[in-house]
Amino acid sequence: MTARIRESVIRKARRLVVKVGSGLVTNAGLGLDHGALTGWAEQIARLRKEGRQIVLVSSGAIAEGMQRLGWTRRPHALHELQAAAAVGQMGLVQVYESCFRGHGLLAAQILLTHEDLADRKRYLNARSTLRTLLDLGAIPVINENDTVAMDEIRFGDNDTLAAMVTNLIEADALVILTDQRGLYSADPRKDPQARLITDGDAGDPYLESIAGSTGSAIARGGMLTKVLAAKRAARSGADTVIAWGREPEVLLRLAAGERIGTQLLAGQATVAARKQWLADHLQVRGSVTLDAGAVKALLVDGKSLLPVGVCGVEGGFERGEVVSCLDEAGREIARGLVNYSHAETGRILRTPSSQIESKLGYVDEPELIHRDNLVLL
Numbered sequence: 001m002t003a004r005i006r007e008s009v010i011r012k013a014r015r016l017v018v019k020v021g022s023g024l025v026t027n028a029g030l031g032l033d034h035g036a037l038t039g040w041a042e043q044i045a046r047l048r049k050e051g052r053q054i055v056l057v058s059s060g061a062i063a064e065g066m067q068r069l070g071w072t073r074r075p076h077a078l079h080e081l082q083a084a085a086a087v088g089q090m091g092l093v094q095v096y097e098s099c100f101r102g103h104g105l106l107a108a109q110i111l112l113t114h115e116d117l118a119d120r121k122r123y124l125n126a127r128s129t130l131r132t133l134l135d136l137g138a139i140p141v142i143n144e145n146d147t148v149a150m151d152e153i154r155f156g157d158n159d160t161l162a163a164m165v166t167n168l169i170e171a172d173a174l175v176i177l178t179d180q181r182g183l184y185s186a187d188p189r190k191d192p193q194a195r196l197i198t199d200g201d202a203g204d205p206y207l208e209s210i211a212g213s214t215g216s217a218i219a220r221g222g223m224l225t226k227v228l229a230a231k232r233a234a235r236s237g238a239d240t241v242i243a244w245g246r247e248p249e250v251l252l253r254l255a256a257g258e259r260i261g262t263q264l265l266a267g268q269a270t271v272a273a274r275k276q277w278l279a280d281h282l283q284v285r286g287s288v289t290l291d292a293g294a295v296k297a298l299l300v301d302g303k304s305l306l307p308v309g310v311c312g313v314e315g316g317f318e319r320g321e322v323v324s325c326l327d328e329a330g331r332e333i334a335r336g337l338v339n340y341s342h343a344e345t346g347r348i349l350r351t352p353s354s355q356i357e358s359k360l361g362y363v364d365e366p367e368l369i370h371r372d373n374l375v376l377l
Contacts, residue, residue: 006259007257007258007259008241008253008254008255008256008257008258008259008263009173009239009241009263009265010255010257011254011255011257012172013052013171013172013173013239013255014051014052015055015134015169015170015172016047016052016053016054016055016171016172016173016174016175017054017055017056017057017162017169017173017174017175017233017238018040018044018054018055018057018177018251019056019057019058019059019161019162019174019176019177020040020057020058020060021158021178022059022060022062022063023179024036024177024179024245024246025058025063025092026060026063028179030067031064031067032091032095034095036246037095037099038102039249040177040251041096041102041103041105042099042103043250043251043252044056044100044139044251045103046252047251047252048137048139052255054139055139055140055142055165055169056096056139056140056141057143057161057162057165058096058158059158060088060143061085061088061089061092061143061146062074062081062085062088062146063088064087064089064091064092065083065084065086065087066084066088067088068087068088068091069083069084069087071084081146082147082148084146085146085147086147089111089147092143093109093141096109096141100139105139106136106138106139107138107140107141108138108139108140108141109141109143110126110140111143111144111145112126112142112143112145112155113144113145113148113155114283117164117168117277117280118281118283118322120277126168127168127169130168130169131169134169142161142165143158143161144158157225159176159226159228159229160225160228162176162233163229163230163233164280166232166236166238167232167233167236167238167276167277167280170236170238171233171236172238172239173238173239173240173241174229174230174233174238174239174240174241175240175241175254176226176229176240176242176243177243177244177250178242178243178244179244179245180242180244181196181243181244181247181261182196182197182198182242182243182244182260182261182262183197183200183207183210183211183223183227183242183262183264184196184197184210185197186210196261196262198261198262198263199265200262200263200264200265201264201267202230202231202239202240202264202266202267203230203231203234203267208224211224211227212224223242226240227264230242230264232279233266234264234265234266234267235271235279235280236271237270238266239263239264239265239266240264241254241262241263241264242261242262242264243261243262244260244261247261271375275374276375278322278335278336278373278375279335279377281335284335285315285317285318285321285322285323286313286323286324286342287313287314287315287323287324287325287326287332288305288310288312288313288314288323288324288325288326288338288368289311289312289313289314289326289327289328289330290305290309290310290311290325290327290328291309291311292327292328293309294306294309294310295327295333297309298325298333298374298376299334299376302371303371304367304369304370304371305334305336305367305368305369305371305374306352306353306366306367306368307340307348307349307350307352307353307356308350308353310345310349311349311350312349313342313345313346313349315342316342317341318342319338319340319364320337320338320339321338322335322336322337322338323336323338323369325374332377333376333377334374334376334377335374335375335377336369336373336374336375337370337374338368338369339364339365339368339369339370340364340365340368344360345368347359348360348368353366353367
């Protein structure tokens with residue numbers, strides 16, 4: 001566990017991603033909480049006057065749609081979720097637009113799916129658009145595009161989406177506002193002895209072990225998704241704060257240096273933008289299993305992955321798709337863009353690069369995955 005930090009990491013952050021959850025936005029599913037949204041808009045407006053750039057990632061479309069449709073339980077059928085999102089997104093964006101307009105700010109709605117960020121060109125497009133909006137002084141309001149997202153391309157929770165946006169725009173910090181005061185040593189709703197963890201290192205396995213994964217009838221994610229989001233955001237050097245969204249003027253107090261909630265520090269070297277994109281792929285197309293020598297070559301020597309070090313292959317990937325690199329115990333140690341298809345990889349397992357042509361009748365690259373297209377996890 002890291003040493004206690006005296007002041008909030010948000011104090012020096014110039015570019016922030018703020019995520020608010022469904023339970024906060026919709027007052028635990030009772031309909032949009034106009035007072036809460038107005039309060040966050042006012043705080044964001046004051047931070048903008050300080051010269052800070054803010055991106056708001058907001059849940060609430062499905063929950064608001066459920067309320068408008070009279071549903072008391074989150075549906076499981078994908079088409080019903082999409083219908084609720086379509087109904088609810090109208091009300092959500094209208095309220096945000098009105099709130100920010102009251103402070104002389106423009107709000108910009110952006111709906112994303114994982115497919116948008118998995119495609120390199122669309123990823124760069126999204127980054128350019130967001131940066132332009134920030135330079136123009138607008139407040140991007142981002143949500144997952146639940147109306148069209150399918151199971152295989154959905155983020156699954158807006159904590160993950162917020163972390164990916166943090167990496168996308170290379171924000172200084174991520175603030176996750178939730179219905180808990182932060183990360184506890186146990187579930188405070190069940191254990192009165194649970195203690196608030198005020199400081200930690202993003203990526204610490206201990207924090208993941210205590211976070212659990214319980215959400216609610218309204219929200220999709222739980223505390224575990226927030227801890228994993230902090231780990232993901234740390235790849236671009238961003239620190240994370242998890243705090244209670246009902247805390248009075250929480251964003252302003254954090255920006256002033258006050259310690260609130262749980263701080264999870266990046267504490268690692270920033271991963272290059274292209275490799276962040278690789279690491280952020282939620283859906284990989286397959287996997288290759290590496291022997292001990294290949295694992296060392298990647299983790300210790302910083303080398304490319306050669307076919308000779310691969311002892312197994314799974315999935316139906318094609319050339320240029322993202323695959324996971326597993327050690328022999330099944331742990332994912334890296335992922336990258338593969339130079340050969342699943343079928344071709346199966347034919348050149350354990351094969352020195354000099355013999356690829358004799359096995360396939362041609363050779364595209366001597367490496368299965370070049371180190372420039374490989375990110376360590």
